[in-house]
Amino acid sequence: MRGAVRAARPDLPRRAAYEAVAAVHRDGAYANLVLPAILRDLRLHGRDAAFATELTYGALRHEGTLDLIIGAAAGREVARIDPPARDALRLGAYQLLHTRVPAHAAVSATVDLVRSVAPGATGFANAVLREIAPQTLDAWIAKVAPPYEEDPVAHLAVADSHPQWIVRAFSEALGGDLDETTRLLIEDNQRPPVHLCARPGRADAVELADEVGGAPGAFSPYAVYLPGGAPGDLPAVVEGRAHVQDEGSQLVAAALAQAPLDGADARWLDLCAGPGGKTGLLGALAAQRGAEVTAVEVAEHRARLVEQATRGMPVTVLHQDGRALDPWMEGAFDRVLVDAPCTGLGSLRRRPESRWRRQPSDLPPLTRLQRELLRSAFTAVRPGGLVAYVTCSPHLVETHVTVTEAARRSGLPVDLVDARPLLPAGMPGLGAGPTVQLWPHRHGTDAMFLALLRRG
């Protein structure tokens, strides 16, 4: 029929990626939660699912830089492009600049997508993508980023797609070393590895690695590196012999359990337990040592997750605010873990949208909560007992400043203990102590921070 509009039928992997990216922006969804549901709905598996995942995660991670490039090619800020066309363009620009998809295929598939989600913007999208396509990513970065020599932090923020305040925070935590900061930013843009924790007393890491076709971890005696796939379906995970947990999280939880302690060692407290990853490891270790774990979690559904994660372990879960402890808890515990709520800047690999959502204004309320929880831990631990303060953020305000301020304001006698000897012998790059900062680019783990304190 003359004049008929060609039926707009974008291919399913690109459709899935579009739906996921749109849900992240429109509904505040998390890509790691929303994408699997979309893949299931569209019945995408194997290579199609992998392509949809690559597009979703890639477009979200690189969003800041893609937006500058799209804005330059369009001659207007991306904020002035309607959301459906904007998200489709992000996916198209990602394909052009970061994948081996041939340019003509990236352009025509994206234009098809725009035709179905923003029909009025088809010509505009076509023109923008044709403007972007002839130049490489490096050429575009040279065009839209300030020169490194003039403003290295601003340059890195564009070149490696992180907000400037996060680049600055990483650089400060790395002692101002911009080469190392660059390595970290590059690592943040990689696909994160999946690690299992072989629960002590229930599984052996070497045997588990064999069972799942993975490899034993480089540092944690419990870690297994998975080659890929859906870890939740593994028999070892279903049967409670193992759980999914970053190797860095295993190391900091095990460090608390292994730290030398005089006197009683039977009552352990996990003050921020949900969803129960570290409680799972502490509970398994406590079972071997005749100790018991009390796990506190303020969010009810997360408290339920802790119960599920610790079934059959000597763990009691309390659904309450860790800052308002019952009188019986004061001075009652030998070891206390505070795995505090934080910005999560140490696990940006796992949450592709998170770097753009987080704001510096998140820091004051979080650091207040961290100090209050740490103060509560100082109250709960007995004299001579140990407190481990952990964050999955390397931001100095959430690590050193929180620990120093909480100790100073508590009025209680607490002293930092050198945590480095509690990490596996020979583990490189642990710094000058007494605290420990792990890094994705140094250790292949999330950027976990650990401070160990002893109450006098």
Ligand SMILES: C[S@@+](CC[C@H](N)C(=O)[O-])C[C@H]1O[C@@H](n2cnc3c(N)ncnc32)[C@H](O)[C@@H]1O
């Ligand atoms: C970083 S997460 C803990 C992760 C956990 N330890 C694990 O390894 O799976 C912080 C947890 O603290 C909880 N939380 C936040 N405020 C709290 C409070 N005032 N008391 C107790 N838990 C709190 C959050 O709901 C969240 O589950």
